[in-house]
Amino acid sequence: MTMVSRLSSSLRAVCRSGRRGLSSASETAGPVVFRKLTGGDAGVAVYGLNAAATRNALSFGMVDAMREVNQLIREDTKISVVVLHSLVPGIFCAGANLKERFNMSDEEVAKFVRRLRETFIEIEDLPMPTIAAIEGVAVGGGLELALACDIRVAADTAKLGLVETGRGLIPGAGGTQRLPRVIHLNIAKELIYTSRVISGKEAKELGIANHVVPQNNNKNAAYEKSLELAREILPNAPIALRCAKQAINEGVQLGIKDGYEVEQKCYEKNIPMKDRIEGMLSFIEKRKPVYKGH
Numbered sequence: 001m002t003m004v005s006r007l008s009s010s011l012r013a014v015c016r017s018g019r020r021g022l023s024s025a026s027e028t029a030g031p032v033v034f035r036k037l038t039g040g041d042a043g044v045a046v047y048g049l050n051a052a053a054t055r056n057a058l059s060f061g062m063v064d065a066m067r068e069v070n071q072l073i074r075e076d077t078k079i080s081v082v083v084l085h086s087l088v089p090g091i092f093c094a095g096a097n098l099k100e101r102f103n104m105s106d107e108e109v110a111k112f113v114r115r116l117r118e119t120f121i122e123i124e125d126l127p128m129p130t131i132a133a134i135e136g137v138a139v140g141g142g143l144e145l146a147l148a149c150d151i152r153v154a155a156d157t158a159k160l161g162l163v164e165t166g167r168g169l170i171p172g173a174g175g176t177q178r179l180p181r182v183i184h185l186n187i188a189k190e191l192i193y194t195s196r197v198i199s200g201k202e203a204k205e206l207g208i209a210n211h212v213v214p215q216n217n218n219k220n221a222a223y224e225k226s227l228e229l230a231r232e233i234l235p236n237a238p239i240a241l242r243c244a245k246q247a248i249n250e251g252v253q254l255g256i257k258d259g260y261e262v263e264q265k266c267y268e269k270n271i272p273m274k275d276r277i278e279g280m281l282s283f284i285e286k287r288k289p290v291y292k293g294h
Contacts (some may be wrong), residue, residue, distance in 0.1 A: 009164055012189050018204070022097075023100040030065060031050055031056075031059075031061055031062045031065045032047070032048065032049060032050060032062070032065040032066055032074060033046070033047075033049075033050045033066075033087060034046070034047055034048075034049035034069045034073070035048070036076075036078075036079065037290070041227070041230075041234075042078075042226070042231065043078065043079065043080035043081065043234050043238070044079075044080070044081050044082075044083065044084045044230045044231075044234065045073055045076070045079045045081070046082075046083050046085070047069060047082055047083065047084040047221060048074070048085055048086065048087045048094055049062070049084075049085070049086045049087065049088065049092070050086075050087040051088070052087075052088045052091075054094070054097055055088065055091045055093075055094035056088055056091055056092065056093040056094060056142070057093070057094050057095065057096065057097035057098075057100075057135070057265065058093065058095065058096050058097055058116055058142075058145075058173075059100050060100065060112070061098040062097075063112075063116055063119050064153035065125075066080065066119050067119050067122065068177055068262075070119065070122040070123060070126065073126055073128075074122070074126055074127065076219075076267050077238075077293060078132075078262070078293070079128055080119070080127060080128055080129075080233065080238045080241060081130075081131065081230040081233045081234060082126060082129070082130045082131070083130075083131050083223070083226045083227060083230055084123070084127060084130060084131065084132050084133065084141075084145075084146075084149055085108040085132070085133035085134075085222070085223045085226065086133075086135060086136070088136075089135075089136070089219050090135070090137065090203070090219070091136045091137050092132075092133075092134045092135060092136055092137060092138035092142050092145075092146065092158070093136075093137075093138055093139075093141065093142030093145055093146075094137055094139060094142055095139050095140025095141040095142045095143075095163070095164075096116075096140055096141050096169075098167070098265070109285075110207075111132050113172040113173065116128045116141065116172070116173045117172065117173045117174055119173075120144060120145060120148040120173050120174050121148070121174070122176075123145070123148040123149065124148040124149075124249070125249070125271065127242045127245065127246070128238070128241060128242060128245070129150050129151065129233055129241060129245060130148075130149040130150045130151070130227075131149060131150065131151045131152075131153060131221040131226045131229055131230060132145070132149035132151070132152045132287050133153050133220075133222040133225070133226040134152060134153065134154040134155065134158045134160065134200065134209070134222055135155045135158060135215070135219055135220060135221070135222050135223065136145055136157065136158055136159065136219075137158070137159045138157070138158060138159070138160045139159065139160065139161045139162075139163045139197060140162065140163050140164055140167075140171070141160060141171075141173050143160050143162055143173075143175065144162070144171060144173040144174050144175040144178065145173075146160075147174065147175065147182060147208075148178065148244055150245070151226075151229060152203075152208065152209045152210055152211075153209065153210060153211045153213065153222045153223045153225045153226045153229070154200030154203050154204065154208075154209040154211070154212050154213075154222055155200050155212070155213055155214070155215040155216055155219075155221045156199065156200045156201050156212055156213065156214050157199075157215040158199065158200035158203065158209075158222070159198070159199065159200075159202065159238040160198055160199075160200070160203050160208065160209075161191065161195065161196055161197035161198060161199065162175045162179065162191055162192050162258070163195040163197065164192075164195070164196070165192060165194075165195050166194060167195075167197035170192075171192060175192070176192065179191070179192070181252070182207060182208055183206050183207045183208060187206060196265040200212045200213075200222075211225055211229075213225045230255050235288070235289075235291075236291070237273075237275040237276070237278075237279060237289070237291045237293075238275070238291060238293040239270060239275055239293060239294070240270055240275065240276070240279075243257075243266040243267070243269055244266070245263075245268045246262075246266050247262055247263045247266075247267075250262045250266075251263055253261060260273065273294060274294050275289075275291045275292065275293065275294065278290060278291060278292075279291075
């Protein structure tokens with residue numbers, strides 16, 4: 001049985017339980033928990049890191065499980081939004097598993113870092129909007145993982161930083177490229193050069209996080225806020241969301257004129273869709289649209 005099959009079969013009961021099944025998922029699942037919400041939240045997928053013993057460190061096993069889940073999500077046209085969070089209290093992701101990495105050869109390290117970067121690129125390239133809910137520590141590769149998502153929500157108790165230079169390393173999973181695209185280049189350089197760890201509030205002030213929320217008694221305030229955002233996104237046309245994300249992600253890498261061409265290509269991709277007609281008709285008829293993803 002493949003890991004995809006094991007994930008799918010072991011999580012059916014969790015999927016049926018809805019978002020209140022977090023604790024049971026933590027107890028019964030592997031290093032990554034994948035759930036599709038139901039009822040009014042149908043269309044939201046929850047991608048949970050669940051390796052308490054290693055503080056969700058990015059080990060071989062964690063990366064392999066993430067790539068399996070990335071494939072599940074990418075191929076599922078029923079998913080409109082993904083929320084990536086942690087099932088481990090106080091931790092989003094502690095970055096690289098340095099104990100594991102210490103025993104690697106130089107060639108093995110280079111190969112693993114390339115695989116990790118490819119895994120994060122897969123998350124960045126998921127066709128639907130993605131939201132990272134950061135409750136606790138997100139340092140090194142953990143912050144790089146959050147930066148691969150479209151939107152970031154941090155609890156005020158969160159701790160974020162690209163700390164690699166303090167450990168004799170550099171951010172190797174996309175941090176040197178993503179952080180300067182999120183915040184001012186000079187500030188990104190300062191954070192990387194100093195290995196500084198900042199709070200959720202500071203992350204919001206700098207523009208690393210879209211939202212900062214006071215932590216609650218359940219230690220899931222960022223997750224709850226992320227679900228609120230997902231519910232704002234859900235009513236919108238799924239294909240239009242995917243086309244908009246593609247236009248942004250591809251266009252931002254280009255000059256303005258080439259970016260316009262990417263936008264035109266994505267717009268034309270959406271023109272034949274029945275959901276586009278439904279959007280116009282619902283406006284004319286003064287009713288809520290009913291989108292079906294085609």
